[in-house]
Amino acid sequence: MSFIQIKNVVKKYSNQISVDHLNLSVQQGEIFGLLGPNGAGKSTTIKMLSGLLKMDGGEMIVDGLSVAKDTLEVKRLIGLVPQELAIFESLSARENVTFFARLYGLRGALLQNRVKEALEFVGLSDRASDKPSAFSGGMKRRLNIACAIMHHPKLIIMDEPTVGIDPQSRNHILESVKTLNRMGSTIIYTSHYMEEVSAISTRVGIMDHGHLIACGTQEELRSKVAQDNKIILQVANLTDDAVKELREHPRIKQVNAQEQALELLVGSSQAYLQDILFILSKHNVKIQSLAQVEPDLEALFLSLTGRTLRD
Known part of the structure; x- marks a missing residue:
């Protein structure tokens, strides 16, 4: 059975259909790239999969758990890197990661070790006591990732994590994605930058107007226009x-x-x-x-x- 199963999922906003009977499966250990222009339904799909938005129809399963029925259990499995930065400007980098670690139930020495580990992983150890208000856009994005991975999630979802950052930070994030995958996390990576998804993904899905219009390995997709x-x-x-x-x-x-x-x-x-x-x-x-x-x-x-x- 697939690690993630999305079956006939529908999401509507007023009379507008954002996600239209979406069917998709992701295997454990994959880096799955989800491509599409702005408005294709990528972020809406991510929000539903993360339990942040209710579906209007269909079903989503993560590691055998129903997103609709077992929402809290599913959330514990997930590390979410949202498109909009989810950090507190008034807290230090260390305090930001600590806050999110506590939400996942980490305490004591384990909490301290995981916070230190996460900041080291994203290259912010030397700025741990500084507030994000003094950070560049790329550093804020990297802190956003640290806040999402300190609990060692089985599934990491990254929604447009490189928007508006410099090339060096973008390369750092892409390398981090591959490292996290080697460490055992399944990753869903959404983007409208084709070159990013091409560089890291084992399989790719392409969305447009709420539909999945193509899915497969990069070789399989290229063969469609061979x-x-x-x-x-x-x-x-x-x-x-x-x-x-x-x-x-x-x-x-x-x-x-x-x-x-x-x-x-x-x-x-x-x-x-x-x-x-x-x-x-x-x-x-x-x-x-x-x-x-x-x-x-x-x-x-x-x-x-x-x-x-x-x-």
């Missing part, structure tokens, strides 16, 4: 008319246009490259560089939804 090719162009003087004509081309599957860049997904790059160049030339678009690359998870998402993860 016959496609992605063309990346750096351009100048890109016009709406040029983009419109590219999108109307019967053999160009997707067009992602930015101010000075184009990403095209085509069935055969060689067969349609001449058409692409002709259209751009006709609209006086200057091509500064052109590259053909094998499709990645971003290309799969574009193929399935017609938009990129950051849209």
